[in-house]
Amino acid sequence: MATEFHRGVTPSADGDPGRGLGGPAAVEVRGLSRSFGDRRVIDNLDLTIRPGEFVALLGASGCGKSTLLRILGDLDPDFEGEVTLPRKRAIAFQAPRLMPWKRVWHNVVLGLPGRPDRARAGRALAEVGIGHRADVWPKVLSGGEAQRAALARALVREPDLLLLDEPFAALDALTRIKAQGLVAELWERHGCAVLLVTHDVEEAILLADRVLVMKDGVIAHEHAVDLPRPRDVADPRVARARGVLLDWLGVRHEIRHGAEA
Amino acid sequence: MSVTESPGTYVPPAPARRAAPAGRVRLVPAHARGRGLPRWLRRTSGPVALVALWHIASVTGVLPAEVLAGPATVVSSAARLIATGELQQAIVVSLGRAMAGLALGGTVGVLLALASGLTRLGEDLVDAPMQMLRTVPNVALIPLLIIWFGIGEAPKIALIALATAFPLYLNVYAGIRGVDQTLIEAGRTLGLGRAGLVRHVVLPGALPNALVGLRYSLGIAWLALVFGEQINATAGVGYLMANAREFFQTDVIVVCLVVYAILGLAVDMVVRTLERIFLAWRPSFTGA
Ligand SMILES: Nc1ncnc2c1ncn2[C@@H]1O[C@H](COP(=O)(O)OP(=O)(O)OP(=O)(O)O)[C@@H](O)[C@H]1O
Ligand SMILES: [Mg+2]
Numbered sequence A: 001m002a003t004e005f006h007r008g009v010t011p012s013a014d015g016d017p018g019r020g021l022g023g024p025a026a027v028e029v030r031g032l033s034r035s036f037g038d039r040r041v042i043d044n045l046d047l048t049i050r051p052g053e054f055v056a057l058l059g060a061s062g063c064g065k066s067t068l069l070r071i072l073g074d075l076d077p078d079f080e081g082e083v084t085l086p087r088k089r090a091i092a093f094q095a096p097r098l099m100p101w102k103r104v105w106h107n108v109v110l111g112l113p114g115r116p117d118r119a120r121a122g123r124a125l126a127e128v129g130i131g132h133r134a135d136v137w138p139k140v141l142s143g144g145e146a147q148r149a150a151l152a153r154a155l156v157r158e159p160d161l162l163l164l165d166e167p168f169a170a171l172d173a174l175t176r177i178k179a180q181g182l183v184a185e186l187w188e189r190h191g192c193a194v195l196l197v198t199h200d201v202e203e204a205i206l207l208a209d210r211v212l213v214m215k216d217g218v219i220a221h222e223h224a225v226d227l228p229r230p231r232d233v234a235d236p237r238v239a240r241a242r243g244v245l246l247d248w249l250g251v252r253h254e255i256r257h258g259a260e261a
Numbered sequence B: 001m002s003v004t005e006s007p008g009t010y011v012p013p014a015p016a017r018r019a020a021p022a023g024r025v026r027l028v029p030a031h032a033r034g035r036g037l038p039r040w041l042r043r044t045s046g047p048v049a050l051v052a053l054w055h056i057a058s059v060t061g062v063l064p065a066e067v068l069a070g071p072a073t074v075v076s077s078a079a080r081l082i083a084t085g086e087l088q089q090a091i092v093v094s095l096g097r098a099m100a101g102l103a104l105g106g107t108v109g110v111l112l113a114l115a116s117g118l119t120r121l122g123e124d125l126v127d128a129p130m131q132m133l134r135t136v137p138n139v140a141l142i143p144l145l146i147i148w149f150g151i152g153e154a155p156k157i158a159l160i161a162l163a164t165a166f167p168l169y170l171n172v173y174a175g176i177r178g179v180d181q182t183l184i185e186a187g188r189t190l191g192l193g194r195a196g197l198v199r200h201v202v203l204p205g206a207l208p209n210a211l212v213g214l215r216y217s218l219g220i221a222w223l224a225l226v227f228g229e230q231i232n233a234t235a236g237v238g239y240l241m242a243n244a245r246e247f248f249q250t251d252v253i254v255v256c257l258v259v260y261a262i263l264g265l266a267v268d269m270v271v272r273t274l275e276r277i278f279l280a281w282r283p284s285f286t287g288a
Helices: A012-017 A065-072 A105-111 A118-127 A144-154 A171-192 A201-207 A235-247 A253-260 B012-021 B041-058 B072-085 B086-118 B121-131 B140-151 B153-177 B179-189 B193-226 B235-247 B252-279
Strands: A029-034 A039-049 A053-057 A082-083 A087-091 A161-165 A193-197 A210-215 A218-223 B004-005 B026-027
Touching: A012 A218, A029 A065, A039 A065, A039 B026, A039 B121, A053 A065, A053 A201, A065 A118, A065 A161, A065 A193, A087 B179, A105 A144, A105 B012, A118 A144, A118 A201, A144 A171, A144 B072, A161 A171, A171 A193, A171 A201, A193 A201, A201 A235, A210 A235, A235 B041, A253 B012, B004 B012, B041 B072, B041 B179, B072 B086, B072 B252, B086 B121, B086 B193, B121 B153, B140 B193, B153 B193, B179 B193, B193 B252
Parallel strands: A053 A193, A053 A210, A087 A161, A161 A193
Antiparallel strands: A029 A039, A029 A082, A210 A218, B004 B026
16 A cells, blocks of 8 residues: 555554464454444444554544543443554543643653653653643643643553544634644654544545544445545545545535535 | 723724723732732731720629630730640640541541542542531541540540541642643653652642641631540640630630731641642642
C-alpha cells in the first residue's frame, strides 16, 4: 500500500518489538459481539488494522463506535468473539480526562513505571506544543490545550495502537484543524496504528489510510484513501470520497452540500 | 473599564428593538464594585454595635449582673483569669482533650471509611452498622461511657472520639464512592493497577469530601467537649464554667463561651489552610 511509503518510521521506534514482528496485523477482531440487554450493538464484527495503519471509523450516533473502542481499550470485558491487540495501547477520549489533582506534566507520565519523569513529560508536552503549560493545574488549560495534554499522555507511552474517540469533537473549528494537523504529524513520527472515531467525514478522509463505516453492528463499508499527504479539502478526489461516504452514512449528500456551501 | 451590553449591537429582531433601552445592562468590573466602606469594616460593625448595646444595657442597670455581666466586667475577669494562669491552663487541658478525641475518632473513622470504600467485604461488614449507629445521639451515650470508663479523662475523650468518627467516616466513604468513574477508567488505560488507582485517583478524588468531614468533626468535637466537660471535670474550660455556675459568676461563664468560640474559629482556620494547600487544583477553588 502506498501508505507504507508515506509513513516515516523514526529510529526511536526500534524499541517496539511488536511492529513488523508481531505478525501482519496490529489489530485482529473476529466475530465480535456486544449486547446491552436485548440490544445487540455490535453483531459479529470483523476488523483488521495493520501495524502503523491509520484507520478512521465513521457511523451514525449510537451505532456502537465507542462501544467498539472501549472493548479494544480493554475497558469492557463483556464481549463475545476474538480480539487480538498489541500490548502497548493508549486511548484519548472525547473529554481529556486529566486528573485535576495532578499538575499537567504529572498527568502525562502517570502510570509509567519508575519515578515520575518530569523531563520526559516536558518533551512529550513540547511535542504537542504546550511545553510551557507543564507546571499548571489542568483546570487552567483551555479545551484545546487539555486535549493536547491528553494526546501527549497517550503518546508518551509509545503505543503500537492509538485509540482516539472523537478527540476533537469539543474543539472549535480552527483549533480542530490545528489538532488534526498535529495528529497527522505525530502519527507520521511515531508510526503507531491509529483507530480514530469521528463524526467528521472530511477529517476521516484527510487523516486516514482507510475509512470504515459502521452500521447495524458491523463494518458496513470500507473506503481506502489512496491520496498523497498532506491532503487538501479542496482536492476533487477528497470531495468524491466524501460523497461516497456520506451516501453510506445515509446522508443524501446533495443536501449536505447545500447546507454547508 | 466597563462593558456595555446591548441587544442592539447586531440587527435585532423587532421585539428586541422595542425592549432595547430598558433591556440594557451595564457590567461593572469586580474591582470597581462595592465602593464605600471596606468589607471587613462592614462585617465587624454588626458585632461592635451589639457589644455597645450590651454595655449600655449593663451600665444603665437594664441588664443586671446576676443575669449577664457587662462587657467591661467580662474583660476584667478575663484579664484576671489570664493573670493567674487559670484560663491558659484550662484551654490547654480542653484543647488536649479535643485533639486526643479527634485523633482517635478521626483515625478510626477514616480507617473504617477506607475499608468500606475500597473493598466489597469492608462495605458489607462496616457500612450497615455505621449507618445505624450514626443515628444515635452521642450525648445519649454519656451514661454508658461513665459506666465503662469511670469519670476520669477516658469517658470525655471517648465521647469526643465517638462523635468525630462518624462525620469523617461518612464523608470519606462518600468521597471514595463519588470519585469520577471516567477518571478511574482513564487511570486504568494508563496502566495503573489497583494500588496505583487508589493512590493516584481514588484518594485524591476523595480528599475534598474528607476535608468537609474534618470540618464537621472539628465542630462536633467542640460540642462533645462542652458536654464531656460537664461530667465531673477537675480541669478545663468546662470545669471553669461549672465552677462559675456554682457562684453565679456570669462574667466567667461569658469568658468561657468566648474562649469556646475563639477556639472553634481557630480550628476552622486550620481547616481552611489545609484546603488552601491541598485543594488548590479544584476548579471551584478561588483562593479564599
Ligand atoms: N453501558 C451501557 N449500557 C446500556 N447501553 C449502552 C451502554 N453503552 C452504550 N450503550 C448503548 O449502545 C449503543 C451504542 O453506544 P455507543 O456509545 O457505542 O455509540 P457511538 O457510536 O459511540 O455514538 P456517538 O457517535 O453518539 O458517540 C447506544 O445505543 C447506547 O445507548
Ligand atoms: Mg461515542
